Amino acid sequence: MPLQTNPQHRRFGSKQHRRGFTLIEVIVDAVIVTAVLATLATSFIIALKTVDSGRVRTSAAALANEQMEYLRSLPYDSLSTQDGTILPQGNIPDTQTIARSSRTFVLTTRIIFVDDLFDGCAIPAGGGSYECTDGAISTTQDLVPVDYKRAYIEVSQNGTTIILSRLSSNIAAKAAETPSNTGMLLVKVFDANGLPVSGATVTVSNAEVQVNIVGQTNAQGYMFIANMLPDTQNGYHIVATKDGYSQDYTTPRTAQNPNQFQPDVDINVQQITIQTLAIDLLAQMDVTVKDETGDTLSGIAVTATSAKITQTNPDTPKNIYNENSNASGIAAFNDIEWDSYALTVPSNYYIVSTSPYQQVSVDPNSVLLVALTITTIADWPRIISVDPASGTIGAAVEVVISGDNFESDSTVALTKTGETNVVPIATDVNPNKKSITVTFDLTGVTTGNWNIVVTSDSKTVTQKDGFVVS
The missing domain is CATH 2.60.40.10 (Immunoglobulins)
Incomplete structure (x- = not known):
């Protein structure tokens, strides 16, 4: 009996079933594996950066806390920075560069006096009211507005402007505030609209008493300095500025130049000298x-x-x-x-x-x-001003054009692209050749800016957008 071969075995061993992976399958698998590995690598990198960022912020917070504890350990009268607004200026650096955990940080310390509302305010606000440097209002005047000190600490990584840690704390003296033989200075910094400029840098200097103070205005635009040595000879020079802003300042008053618009200021014993400066964006x-x-x-x-x-x-x-x-x-x-x-x-x-x-x-x-x-032609007609420089549609308006070289034959017109010229219903040229008086009937005239065109002795001058019809 012939040996029978299992058909299933034949099918399994046939050529059409002996096949491996195609090139396309290999490429697809490689792309998928690459994408998965890239995702895992990216996640790993992000995780590392997150851990590193956390370590940096932890180091910055520790540094800020150490500085605050150091300040609290100092005697109250020693709480002033080398270039700050509290006098006498102390030994605490305003800015320090400190290495910590293989990183370099910038530690900034700022200490100011606080005028607290609880015992009144110092700045006269009118109507029997007084304003504190933080904007609070009281009906009681505080003649010695140095109730306590406030310390601000900021830590950033060297080379960046991002603040990693920020602390502030009020620090009070053991004894109550008492008058002294010094005076006080309040600098107010406002913008062109009379609004306070916060974060403005204010520098106060006096060569005679060897004072050089650099501070910043608060949210109310104020910078307050106490314990200032008296000077009745206009010896304190004040400058206010800010990045991207203009600069305003006081100027020395001398025998040769006694008429200063904003003279350097005096400081009188137990009095507050107030100086207002105006700066705004360039x-x-x-x-x-x-x-x-x-x-x-x-x-x-x-x-x-x-x-x-x-x-x-x-x-x-x-x-x-x-x-x-x-x-x-x-x-x-x-x-x-x-x-x-x-x-x-x-x-x-x-x-x-x-x-x-x-x-x-x-x-x-x-x-x-x-x-x-x-x-360069001396007798060319010129326009200096126009009064009024506007008129109301439907009304007649008399306009005086001031300038020079207006001959007796001068003509005037209002011109506007796409519109019919408006000529005056009356024209009077002054014999001195320096003015022309015209009357315009603005009935039916299109609103907007119009050019003023003056022609004199065949010479023309155009005042672009010189007249407005509303």
Whole structure:
């Protein structure tokens, strides 16, 4: 009987069933394994970073606590930093670089006096009220507003601005506050709108009594200094500033310059001297310089002189900026203080018009675009100001255009792109050639900014956006 082969065995051993992994399967498996390993590696790295970050913050917190315990161990009168606002200044560094756990940290210590509400406040607020340096209001005046001290400690990793640990603590003296033979200084720092500027850096110096104090304003814009040595000769110089902000300051009063607008201050025994300073974000002004034909001019020296002054008789401007127009005709004034500025050019040029009108007003944290038209032709008509510079639709308005070189044949028109020119219903040219009085009927006139165009003796001057119809 023939030997029978199991068919199942034949199928199992056939070629069509003897197969391994294809190349595509191998590639897919490799991609999956790689993705899994990458995910695991990423998770592992994140875990390591998290652990490391935790260790750094733990070290920073320990460092801050050590510093606070050290401060609490000191005598009360020794609680003042080397450059701080508490006098006499002590031996505690304001900033230290400390190595800890293979890391380098920056330890910052700030100590201030606190005027607490419980026994009244020091700053006259009007109406029989007094304000504390933290903004609280009382009807009782505290003549010695140094109730206790407050210590602030911050720790950051060297080379970064991230605060890893922050502590604060009130520290009181064993004895109650008592008057002394010193005085007090309160510096208020506000912005252009009269709002407090917190975090402003205030420097107070006096060469005669060898004082140099650097502090920061609180949330109310105040920086308070007690125990200051008296000086009745305007010896204390004060400067306030902040990153990205303008600077305000007091100035020395001398026999040669006795008329200071904000003179250096006195400190009197058992009195509070209050000095207010104003700073705000810096601004930019781009002045485009063109000639009377409208061509841009490069290499023109433009001077911007501020309206703010540091002294009177004679008036001394606080700021004078100088820039030259570039290849595009733009004189770029960067990082300037908010103010009103008079723009001038070299004496061989005449200013034909300025838009907006001079003095140009620059707001904080703004970019002002100014169009300045100049000429070398002495008798070219010029516009200095217009009064009023606006009118109401449907009404008649009399406008006086002030300037120079307005001949008797001068004509005036309001122009606006896409609109019909508005010509005056009456024109009167002053014989002195320095003003023109016109009357405009604004019935049916489109609202918005209009150019003022004056033509005199075939010469034209345009005051861009010089009149507003509302």
